[in-house]
Amino acid sequence: MSLQLKLNLMITCLLLVLLSVSAFFVVKNASEDVRAEVTSTANLALHLLDAEILHYSSDFGWINNGDGASIFRLKELGNIRHLKIEFYDINGKLRETNRNKKQALEDNAPPKWFVNAMSLTGAEMQKQTRNIILSGRYVGELVVTPDPSYEIAEVWNDTVGLLGLAALFFVLINVLVYFAVKHTFKPVDRILDALTQMEQGRFSSRLPDFKQVELDAIGKKFNSMADTLQSSTQNNHRLTQQIIRLQEDERKSLARDIHDEIGQYLTAIHVDASAILNGRKLSVAKESAHAISSVTRQMMDMVHEILQRLRPRALDELGLGLALGELIHHWRQRCRNVNIIQNIVSNIGPIDEAVSITAYRVVQECLTNIAKHANARRVTINVKQDVQYLYLHIEDDGVGFDPTITAQGFGLAGMKERIQGLMGEMKIESSKKYDTGNPDVANQGTVSQVAISQGTRIMIKLPKQASMTESVA
Structure with a gap:
């Protein structure tokens, strides 16, 4: 599944959750409004009926009227759709009601699941009765039953309209998000094309x-x-x-x-x-x-x-430590004007042949460069070790060079390639040594700054045992 499709699905699910939560609160608020309206209507109707009962309590002639006689004139209350009002005589016979038997809801009646979602239950939604007692004699019962069906139908109609707008909004948002995400990820094709070119x-x-x-x-x-x-x-x-x-x-x-x-x-x-x-x-x-x-x-x-x-014979016959000592000795014989200080560990111990020859060639290359280019007066060579690594530090006080400039020769680059091929590390610290006698150069900085910016220091770290896989890599 692509990231674009995942984002679209996530946004769609988020919108569905928001719509569901919104629908829940809309139905809940509508249920409370319907409950309040039906309850208030029922209370008002009961208050009026109580007044009507007092009006007829002084006249007993209507009690014996026929079945078609209008006692409370409940038919005139047919427009009160939230209540069903019925009067039953002493025999339990329905004498009068405000509902026509043919009266029914409109064709767009709400579905049962929506009616159940309104959950209009409770004591305030139960039917209420009034016993008609005249001169101590029970003559009948007046029953008032709340009927929220018409109000629920109105809420349903409003909800259907809102759901239609919400559905339209949902579709528009998804379309906009789709094109926005598509436009946002359009540069991905350019990135993939560039990666393909790199691969080639x-x-x-x-x-x-x-x-x-x-x-x-x-x-x-x-x-x-x-x-x-x-x-x-x-x-x-x-x-x-x-x-x-x-x-x-x-x-x-x-x-x-x-x-x-x-x-x-x-x-x-x-x-x-x-x-x-x-x-x-x-x-x-x-x-x-x-x-x-x-x-x-x-x-x-x-x-x-x-x-x-x-191939240095001393390396095979004497080992790395003595071979380096012999190399430094011959170099000292050729460069007698340079003071060379060596501190080489006596017993280097078992070391891989590739590491040994690399360390020898690196020191040999450093000494050659110092003799040719450094114009140094003092050279220090330290060779140390621990359990896993061999450390070479070569330092001189020569004129130095700029390490950021790529050298045209093979020396430093070849050293770096050798060391990296053995999974080792190489660090070079050097800078040009300025002539303090030159007024143009002296004006560029203080004497202390000139004294610090000189010489070259090469620090090398080699693993004692380098596997063939690492060396080839």
Whole structure:
């Protein structure tokens, strides 16, 4: 069931409840009005009849009149429809009434359920009698019976008219609500179309500004999400191209090293080996053998360097902690003008291989960036752990950069992709370091503000055990 149909049904049910409650109170008020009117009419008629009885109490001749004689002239009270007045003689015979036997209600008599709903019962609606006693002798009985049927018929006619108007109002309200809800939910089709385009990979789809406040908020959130997805997709494409380019560059570098270095060494070995085979003097053979031994050692160093670039051997042999220590040691040898402070936990314990290599590469990339771009004088590296996570904090006092600007290189983006692939977290705090000697820059803020706005801090949180499912995700 659609939301539009649900709203229409809810409003319809609410209108039905309101109409039912209104009808209940209308019938209740009409019943009280009919009861009051019939009771007042009965009291007035009894008062007049009492006066009439006193008028005839001095004349006894009418008592013996025939059946057709008019005693109280009740026929003249036929227009009093709310009461039925009857006179019975001492023998219980009806002598006179204000009702014609042929008199009946109109054709539009109210239904029985409506009469029952009026519930006109009680002591005030019961018949009342007056005993006619003259000179101590009982001569008959005058019976007055309230009859609200005519009044109920009038109420029914009025109620039918009101119900007709209410039904017309009910239909009009439902029609208006239907079209209003339909108009309100018309932008939903536009939202579904935009979601379909997003599903098909067209992240350039955007929603317009809607007049409805709720839909306008949804549209703005959708556009923000689309911007994020489009930016992420573009970054992923860019990273993919950069990864491919870096792979090709690495392959070219390896091919060049193998061709230029190892190829030359092999050529030298071949020449020396040929000299040994063709030489007739032992001294010449020894010299060639020494040359082969020297070239072989150089080849071993070259192969070791290539393997180190492909996969750090210390990481497999010594573990993450000692491998990071060795990495920092070699970096310190190359950058002697930078004071590096390290605080690495000695026993990191069992850690997933993907997490270990990611932590190593991240520290390696940070040190490379510091050496190339930071112009720092001091670097601090902290590696801590708890039961589930490994924490890396790398901080320098260099010139810093603006983290809000998307970098063109692969370094930071690659680090972020690696860490997010392991369900880890990465936070970067950095800002440009201003030169206090520049008067234009110095005029923009106080010295204390300039001193604070410098350096870079990278905080990384990695789970020690990353499942393959999480890594692939």
